[in-house]
Amino acid sequence: MTITALLPVPADLARQPETVFAPVAGQSSLERIVRSLAAVCDVVVAVAEEMSDDVAAVLSAPDVPAVRLTVAAAPGRRRECLAAGLAELHDGPVLVHDIGWPIFSQQTLEGVLGALHRGADAVLPICAVTDSIKAVDGRGVITATVDRAPLRTVQYPRGFSAAMLAQLLGTSDFDDDELETVLTGGDGTVLIDGDTAISRIELPCDAAYLDALLTSRDSDPAR
Structure with a gap:
């Protein structure tokens, strides 16, 4: 069973190109994600037209693994990028990644892939919330401590059958995040353990954290 990874690069990132192209430890987020995904599956990068030349230049470097590049229809939101990438695929499982997650654990990746191989329609890596969560009123005054026991954060990469992803994109309430749409679709979503040491990164402000x-991770071969 061939699994293809789909990486959308939507038009809103043109306002913050550092998220895609800023080098940290010698590689941009785009390069790092492509290298990691290409090691285990085929990769399609679906990009908004206004960013296509810059993305193509990065991907054409001789030391970057070969991937397929497709340009999304206007206005080039995440939705159009996902649809453009999906049009490049045959029926089969799809890994959906996000440029804001330049690193992810091998264990999480294997967990998502394993669930897809077992026939899951949707796979989400999750982590328990460990921070204290407070509710505040309109004045910013703390009014209560929220029970965090049922709360979870959701990470990337996420897995979908091609049919499920097409169904999500076809819904009128898709809001540029497949998560909210899939959670309203009923049962059938498989949850796996994510990695509590990894979180979303915003460059360039998180560059020092990402470098550390x-x-x-490089000093710990087990990760």
């Missing part, structure tokens, strides 16, 4: 995290 990469250094820590």
Whole structure:
């Protein structure tokens, strides 16, 4: 069973190109994600037209693994990028990634892939919320401590059957995040353990944190 990874690069990132192209520890987020995904599956990068030349230049470098590049229809939101990438695929499982997650654990990736191989229609890696969560009123005054026991964060990459992803994109309430749409679709979503040491990164402000995290991971062969 062939699994294809789909990486959308939507038009809103043109306002913050550092998220895609800023080098940290010698590689941009785009390069790092493509290298990690290409090691285990085929990769399609679906990009908004206004960013296509810059993305193509990165992907054409001789040391970057070969991937397929497709340009999304206007206005090039995440929705159009996902649809453009999906049009490049045959029926089969799809890994959906996000440029804001330049690193992810091998264990999480294997968990998502394993669930897809077992026939899951949707797979989400999750982590329990460990921070104290407070409710505040309109004045910003704390009014209560929220029970965090049922709360979870959701990470990337996420897995879908091609049919499920097409169904999500075809719904009128798709809001540029497949998560909310899939959660309203009923049962059938498989949840796996994510990695509590990894979170979404915003560059360039998180560059120092990402560099430290990469250094820590490189020094620990088990990660």
